[in-house]
Amino acid sequence: MDLQLGGKRPYVMAASSGLGRAVAEELVREGATVVISSRSSERLRTATESIREATDCADDAIESVICDLADEEDVRNATEEAIEILGGLDILVTNHGGPETTRFSELSMSAFDDAYHGILRSTVLACKTALPALRDDGGAITNLVAASALEPSASGALGNVFRPGVYGLSKVLAEEVGDDGVRVNCVSPRGVMSDRIQFKIAELAEREGITESEARKRRTDELPVNDLGTPDSFARSVAYISSPAADYITDAVLPVDGGWHRHAF
Structure with a gap:
């Protein structure tokens, strides 16, 4: 299937390693010009070099910007810089690192605040900053959110508080910006x-x-x-739902979890 990603301009957050990096690599492989972000310049350099080598792409097919998700100014500036580098924006892929595993009785308020900024607030800020560019030609927001938040456990007191907020944000945005030609979806990994x-x-x-x-x-x-699951399989799912090939899919949660999520609806 042709995903029609050639020439598209995605910005993938928290993508110097793990699933974010796999998504960025797949988008480059499909012909997109991609900007990735991370708070570590060294890891960004390693990631961009690895993606160039794996895809045999031109140097300017993958660029990077520094972004600490816990820093409001960083999130806003990195998103604006990515848009400037790309000359616009067609796809925003929000992502975040996993918070520490802890029970409610054990969590500190500083860890709670860090998780709020790193998971929910950073996603809101990136979406608000990116939307004017996405509205210009229509585009897609794809939020990567762990499937575990759909069935919260006691040990996930941080992620299971804030990740449902990202699901809610996606629903709100999909309703608000659909008339502007912007689609908003979540992709939920489990066991990848x-x-x-x-x-x-x-x-x-x-x-x-x-x-x-x-x-x-x-x-x-x-x-x-x-x-x-494999990161490559997950990345292909994200590339599809973010692409013009999925132009009638919005306001959805796509589970990529090997069937772990068994609800009928």
Whole structure:
């Protein structure tokens, strides 16, 4: 399928590693010119070089900007800089790192504030800053939000408070900006292998006194496909829903979770 991404201009946040980087690489592979962001200049340099090598693209097909999601000015400035580099904007992919795993009784208010800024406020700021450019020619906002927020657990007191706000934001925006030709969707990963998932598997193994292989099997046993997903597979899903090929999909949540989410609606 031709996703019609050739010449499109996406900005992918928090994309120096993990699923964000996989998404950026897939968009470049499909012919888009992409800007990625991270708070680490070194990791951005490594990511851009890796994507250029993996896709054999021109140097200017992947650029980067510094952005600390916890810093309001940084989020706004990085989004504006990405738009300037690209000469406009067709796709905004919001993303954020996973907050620490903690129960409500154990969390500190400083950690609560950090998670609010890093997850919800940064997404709101990026969307507000990007919307004028997206409205110019129509475009798409795709928010990457962990599927675990759909079924909150006690150990996820931070992510499970703020990630539902991103789902709500997507619904609100889709209703408001649809007439401007802007689509807004969420893509929700679960069980997609990344450094974060590997860390959680190791954490589970240590907590339960089992091997990492046994901990991984516990994760796969909860999935109908009985295997963990790959970053490449996830990235292809994000590329599709962000592309003109999905021009009649908005106000949706696309689970990329191997069937973990089993609600009928």
